[in-house]
Amino acid sequence: MSNNNPYPTPITPSKTRIGWIGTGVMGAAMASRILSAGYTLTIYARTPSKTQSLQSLGAQLVNSPSQVAKTSDIIFTMLGHPPDVRQIVLENPDSILSSINPGTVIIDHTSSHPDLAKQIFNAARAKNCWAVDAPVSGGDIGARDGKLAIFAGGDESVVRWLYPLFSLLGKPSYMGAAGSGQSCKIANQITVGGSLLGLSEGLVFAESAGLDKLQWLEAVKGGAAGSLVMELFGERMIGRDFGPGGFAEYMVKDLGMGLDVVEQGGDEVAVLPGAALSKQLFSSMVANGDGKLGTQGLITVIERMNGRN
Missing domain, CATH: 1.10.1040.10 (N-(1-d-carboxylethyl)-l-norvaline Dehydrogenase; domain 2)
Incomplete structure (x- = not known):
């Protein structure tokens, strides 16, 4: 855990570019809250038809996770299963980490495995980036109303820097080092x-x-x-x-x-x-x-x- 915040500049809608991958029941509701707060949102979904409501709110659809990575300062993922996370973030030729810019933060809201969260954290650090595992609880109603419980693991200073975004979605709690959110x-x-x-x-x-x-x-x-x-x-x-x-x-x-x-x-x-x-x-x-x-x-x-x- 670091005591020095690597991101002294506050997150703001005018300066912070947001990427979002995963637009199912939960992901679409959560992403719409980010959009409603005035942030620019670049999105990718394996089923593009699921993004129509977000596009109508101003989100820009791109064709791959790597394109999201190229144009984002903070990237959210909300996927189905750990293999999906592994492919989208780590192992696909068009993965997030294949094209990520130094300093980018990856936030994985997927309910995934603690060991995978640790792997992603280490892979992100190797690219001079950060990763936070932040699964949520509260279901579709909590996602829609911005009342999710958010369990965050990773570097504490980075997690707390992200609180303005997390607070749009619900109540964040810092749980400890990488993998702690998933646990x-x-x-x-x-x-x-x-x-x-x-x-x-x-x-x-x-x-x-x-x-x-x-x-x-x-x-x-x-x-x-x-x-x-x-x-x-x-x-x-x-x-x-x-x-x-x-x-x-x-x-x-x-x-x-x-x-x-x-x-x-x-x-x-x-x-x-x-x-x-x-x-x-x-x-x-x-x-x-x-x-x-x-x-x-x-x-x-x-x-x-x-x-x-």
């Missing part, structure tokens, strides 16, 4: 997975007991059972709204990375039976063809197990 997100997903399972089983039990599910939700959400997971997803589960804020298949990925860290860590990391069970249940969603549903669709697995779906 924080994995721990977050372990917690969210358990909460979604509890909420799913609570709703199924309430219905089997003859309770009105909405009435039950209102009764318990102010007590010890209440959580942001319940606030975000309770009524959506009851209303069968399984539109994705985060895909169920991504939860399988995130929990799998946590279990992978456990396997690599030997005795240094605790056994995680709940995470293993959650991964198995979300994997059942994927096996049922529901991997593109939102994570709140976990209730369908519990319903199937009870012969209700």
Whole structure:
């Protein structure tokens, strides 16, 4: 960690050029907030049709990650899986690092592997640049409203210099050295997975007991059972709204990375039976063809197990 900020000049819409790669449900909502704050945005997406709303707000579409790198001071990525990050940032002939300018900062919002975050940080430093791993939590609603929790790992002075941008998206927290943001997100997903399972089983039990599910939700959400997971997803589960804020298949990925860290860590990391069970249940969603549903669709697995779906 450095105590000397390599970027003494503040970030401003008039002087700071922003690049953005990844325009899915979360990425598009987050990028639109950067645009709305007055920043110039250069974007790349593997599916250009997903960028139409951002282009209508003034974003400029280019044909490769390297073109984004050539014209940006700060580059955000919000992709699906660690192999996507590796290809876009590191290994593609047209990758970000193939054409990056010295001093550029890469911010990866993808939920990815801590080891990959460390590799990207070291590769960026070799190019006289910086990288920050900054996965987020809060789903599509948090992305739209600028209320995401942002878990940032990397050089502390660089992360804190980025706070004006992060604050447009939500609440940033500095977690430690490179990879720490990703480790924080994995721990977050372990917690969210358990909460979604509890909420799913609570709703199924309430219905089997003859309770009105909405009435039950209102009764318990102010007590010890209440959580942001319940606030975000309770009524959506009851209303069968399984539109994705985060895909169920991504939860399988995130929990799998946590279990992978456990396997690599030997005795240094605790056994995680709940995470293993959650991964198995979300994997059942994927096996049922529901991997593109939102994570709140976990209730369908519990319903199937009870012969209700």
